[in-house]
Amino acid sequence: MYVAVKGGERAIGNAHDWLAEARRGDPSVPDLALAQIREQLALAVDRVMAEGSLYDPDLAALALKQARGDTIEAVFLIRAFRTTLPRFGTSHPVDTGQMQIIRRISATYKDAPGGQILGPTFDYTHRLLDFGLADGDTVPQAPEAPASHSAVPHILSHLGAEGLMQPEHAPEACGADDVPDLTRTPLEFPAARPLRLQALTRGDEGFLLSLAYSTQRGYGRNHAFVGELRIGHVRVAAHLPELGFDVEFAEIQVTECESVNQFQGSKTQPAQFTRGYGLVFGQSERKAISMALVDRALRAQELGEDMSDAPAQDAEFVLSHCDNIQSSGFLEHIKLPHYVDFQAELELIRKLRREACAMQEAAE
Amino acid sequence: MSTQLTAGFTDPARDGARAFRQVLDAMAHPGRIATLDGLQAPAPASPAAAAILLTLVDSTTPLYLAGAHDCAGLRDWVGFHTGAPLVGPSEATFALGTWDALGPLSAYAQGNAEYPDRSATLIVELDDLRTGGAILTGPGIETEAQLSLPDLPALTANAARFPLGLDFLFTCGHRLAALPRSTRLRAC
Amino acid sequence: MSAYNFAYLDEATKRMLRRAILKAVAIPGYQVPFSSREMPMPYGWGTGGVQVTAACLVPEDTLKVIDQGADDTTNAVSIRKFFERVADVAVTGQTAEASIIQTRHRIPETPLTEGQILVFQVPIPEPLRFLEPRETETRVMHALEDYGLMQVRLYEDIARHGEIARAYAYPVRVEGRYIMDPSPIPKFDNPKLDNSHALQLFGAGREGRIYALPPYTRVESLDFEDYPFTATKAAGQACALCGSTSSYLDEVITDDAGGRMFVCSDTDYCASRVAAQSQEDAA
Numbered sequence: 024m025y026v027a028v029k030g031g032e033r034a035i036g037n038a039h040d041w042l043a044e045a046r047r048g049d050p051s052v053p054d055l056a057l058a059q060i061r062e063q064l065a066l067a068v069d070r071v072m073a074e075g076s077l078y079d080p081d082l083a084a085l086a087l088k089q090a091r092g093d094t095i096e097a098v099f100l101i102r103a104f105r106t107t108l109p110r111f112g113t114s115h116p117v118d119t120g121q122m123q124i125i126r127r128i129s130a131t132y133k134d135a136p137g138g139q140i141l142g143p144t145f146d147y148t149h150r151l152l153d154f155g156l157a158d159g160d161t162v163p164q165a166p167e168a169p170a171s172h173s174a175v176p177h178i179l180s181h182l183g184a185e186g187l188m189q190p191e192h193a194p195e196a197c198g199a200d201d202v203p204d205l206t207r208t209p210l211e212f213p214a215a216r217p218l219r220l221q222a223l224t225r226g227d228e229g230f231l232l233s234l235a236y237s238t239q240r241g242y243g244r245n246h247a248f249v250g251e252l253r254i255g256h257v258r259v260a261a262h263l264p265e266l267g268f269d270v271e272f273a274e275i276q277v278t279e280c281e282s283v284n285q286f287q288g289s290k291t292q293p294a295q296f297t298r299g300y301g302l303v304f305g306q307s308e309r310k311a312i313s314m315a316l317v318d319r320a321l322r323a324q325e326l327g328e329d330m331s332d333a334p335a336q337d338a339e340f341v342l343s344h345c346d347n348i349q350s351s352g353f354l355e356h357i358k359l360p361h362y363v364d365f366q367a368e369l370e371l372i373r374k375l376r377r378e379a380c381a382m383q384e385a386a387e
Numbered sequence: 388m389s390t391q392l393t394a395g396f397t398d399p400a401r402d403g404a405r406a407f408r409q410v411l412d413a414m415a416h417p418g419r420i421a422t423l424d425g426l427q428a429p430a431p432a433s434p435a436a437a438a439i440l441l442t443l444v445d446s447t448t449p450l451y452l453a454g455a456h457d458c459a460g461l462r463d464w465v466g467f468h469t470g471a472p473l474v475g476p477s478e479a480t481f482a483l484g485t486w487d488a489l490g491p492l493s494a495y496a497q498g499n500a501e502y503p504d505r506s507a508t509l510i511v512e513l514d515d516l517r518t519g520g521a522i523l524t525g526p527g528i529e530t531e532a533q534l535s536l537p538d539l540p541a542l543t544a545n546a547a548r549f550p551l552g553l554d555f556l557f558t559c560g561h562r563l564a565a566l567p568r569s570t571r572l573r574a575c
Numbered sequence: 576m577s578a579y580n581f582a583y584l585d586e587a588t589k590r591m592l593r594r595a596i597l598k599a600v601a602i603p604g605y606q607v608p609f610s611s612r613e614m615p616m617p618y619g620w621g622t623g624g625v626q627v628t629a630a631c632l633v634p635e636d637t638l639k640v641i642d643q644g645a646d647d648t649t650n651a652v653s654i655r656k657f658f659e660r661v662a663d664v665a666v667t668g669q670t671a672e673a674s675i676i677q678t679r680h681r682i683p684e685t686p687l688t689e690g691q692i693l694v695f696q697v698p699i700p701e702p703l704r705f706l707e708p709r710e711t712e713t714r715v716m717h718a719l720e721d722y723g724l725m726q727v728r729l730y731e732d733i734a735r736h737g738e739i740a741r742a743y744a745y746p747v748r749v750e751g752r753y754i755m756d757p758s759p760i761p762k763f764d765n766p767k768l769d770n771s772h773a774l775q776l777f778g779a780g781r782e783g784r785i786y787a788l789p790p791y792t793r794v795e796s797l798d799f800e801d802y803p804f805t806a807t808k809a810a811g812q813a814c815a816l817c818g819s820t821s822s823y824l825d826e827v828i829t830d831d832a833g834g835r836m837f838v839c840s841d842t843d844y845c846a847s848r849v850a851a852q853s854q855e856d857a858a
Contacts (some may be wrong), residue, residue, distance in 0.1 A: 353618055364743035500719070
């Protein structure tokens with residue numbers, strides 16, 4: 024005998040208890056400390072901070088632990104926390120020219136002032152499983168050079184000085200109060216570049232990677248050189264009107280990528296290179312490069328390029344679909360009950376078939 | 388500050404919620420008179436108008452104080468409790484004043500065809516607010532409603548611009564009634 | 576739960592939502608953009624409805640939450656618990672007792688009354704979205720009242736299937752002006768939208784849109800003179816529990832030999848009928 028489905032509340036409670044147990048795993052294995060996640064899974068922590076849009080390595084580590092290592096779930100926890108935080112003000116733009124650099128490479132110049140610094144990179148590692156790690160291997164000491172405290176100029180500034188790089192103009196309204204905020208105003212199209220960059224920097228890494236890749240393969244092609252990729256720490260400061268002066272309140276690690284793209288020019292304007300820009304929390308060069316390529320692709324209209332229906336050139340397409348909290352939420356909602364609308368569809372299709380069969384029979 | 392500031396809501400979250408429901412009930416039933424209690428406002432603002440300001444206005448919504456409402460006491464109170472930037476009619480999201488002081492309706496943002504919601508809401512202080520007078524029909528009204536409106540021709544012209552146009556909250560003491568742009572009007 | 580504000584959202588967010596709701600009520604059927612917040616439940620799981628409910632709730636409210644017509648489906652339970660926790664409001668399963676009802680995919684069978692608010696969770700608020708994916712285009716279509724594309728699509732249905740092949744989220748015209756998506760309610764429920772005694776609010780969190788039907792608003796399901804709209808449900812069936820032949824029915828598979836039965840989707844309606852019948856039997 025059918026009984027109306029009851030007991031949702033108890034089922035939810037039990038499921039969540041099971042989840043907590045599963046998260047902990049075998050209790051004979053030591054519990055993960057947040058410091059271990061923060062220090063040893065640092066790139067996962069960085070990704071959660073970047074897409075969660077909140078710079079706090081300890082919270083990101085907590086989110087990763089709670090989410091059982093599911094990055095998007097961890098990003099979601101951070102976003103839901105972030106939205107409850109009060110806003111005290113808007114910082115000054117960070118000066119990446121003053122970055123304390125740990126990695127800096129250019130694909131366009133063999134050498135340039137400040138040099139090429141490989142830093143802690145997977146590049147040129149042979150992707151061979153290191154079985155020594157399985158037994159808690161000791162780590163060889165990396166040789167150290169004295170830290171350089173002088174500012175390292177951006178490589179593209181050399182091109183700019185020669186007039187070869189299209190200069191960037193600050194948007195007209197650029198006071199602290201005029202910074203667009205994706206999380207406080209509804210997204211509207213056309214979206215200006217500052218808003219696009221804001222969406223991209225918290226957008227899903229996988230989505231941006233695929234879009235960037237699609238431009239390389241010819242869907243909105245704009246051949247990109249990595250003019251410069253730099254990773255390091257920058258200082259964050261804000262003006263406090265109560266005190267009347269600037270206060271530095273944080274030092275954050277960021278990854279910045281500037282791409283050098285195909286030049287523009289006409290009879291009246293001499294040819295110039297154009298730029299794509301990526302800036303991401305933490306050490307995340309795949310994301311930063313992807314962002315630069317997609318940013319450049321989204322400038323197609325502004326630069327009067329051929330709009331060939333390439334997805335990466337379509338701001339409404341990119342910005343409406345790059346957020347993994349929106350996309351995963353909506354995607355996964357289709358597992359919620361849809362008995363009612365499915366039933367409506369079921370009745371409709373039966374009726375259409377009945378009518379079609381009756382007509383067929385009548386014809387025979 | 389020039390004068391002693393009167394208090395805002397004692398329990399902002401709950402009092403604000405209750406006040407909003409009164410405003411929502413009024414807006415969803417044009418012509419119906421609702422009551423907004425318990426808020427002492429600086430003259431010449433009515434308690435109902437003050438409650439509306441606290442419920443809907445903040446630093447993101449430019450406010451126009453018209454005529455006698457543009458006084459030091461009310462400016463200070465608005466600044467302290469809401470942080471709303473004070474502006475002229477053309478930039479205002481909300482405006483507060485008597486009908487005469489608020490001036491021609493064309494001075495305010497009317498919304499545009501793509502975004503008709505981007506129009507001003509006028510809080511109009513009346514000496515008299517009661518059921519009776521112009522006949523109201525349309526969404527929110529089962530058959531007909533009546534409301535003592537200040538200027539039927541101007542309000543009729545506003546309704547004729549639907550979906551563009553202004554929305555009105557009429558206040559008198561503790562009482563409130565609403566007239567959205569969707570309401571059709573005719574003389575009694 | 577003193578760590579969170581009453582009804583979870585901060586006051587600035589509630590003011591933003593309240594302004595949007597008032598504009599939505601003033602322009603029936605028009606989708607007001609709002610800057611949706613990240614809620615502690617996923618987008619697509621009712622965040623729009625939850626934000627609208629949170630903006631409207633007062634401590635004196637009695638809240639009912641239904642999903643697919645039922646109070647006991649998991650997501651309804653989850654949302655109801657959320658509001659019990661953050662707003663400390665009374666909850667109920669009875670339609671007539673509730674002052675605010677948040678719903679997904681259904682309008683209760685029991686007629687709503689004056690003073691009640693029905694809050695719909697909306698996945699895709701734009702009725703033209705499946706004809707034209709671009710917001711920049713659909714916004715202009717609404718502005719110009721250019722609904723020809725919708726008419727063409729519905730007529731294509733008739734040409735192919737002999738009727739408008741839309742079973743749920745059946746588009747409506749509000750006060751002769753805006754075409755509106757009523758959320759994925761079965762078209763059986765569409766007539767209840769028209770001239771309702773209750774205020775109907777629609778929240779789409781992910782898409783950042785709020786729209787409204789004030790009470791006593793004219794809501795017509797789109798149709799053609801020679802192909803008038805009909806509200807349909809399981810043909811010729813009655814509820815196996817309460818015997819109702821007028822309510823919307825869910826189909827339940829009872830065995831692997833094609834056995835099936837039909838039961839009311841509105842669990843409150845069904846349970847109250849069953850209770851009334853057993854009282855009659857006892858008497």
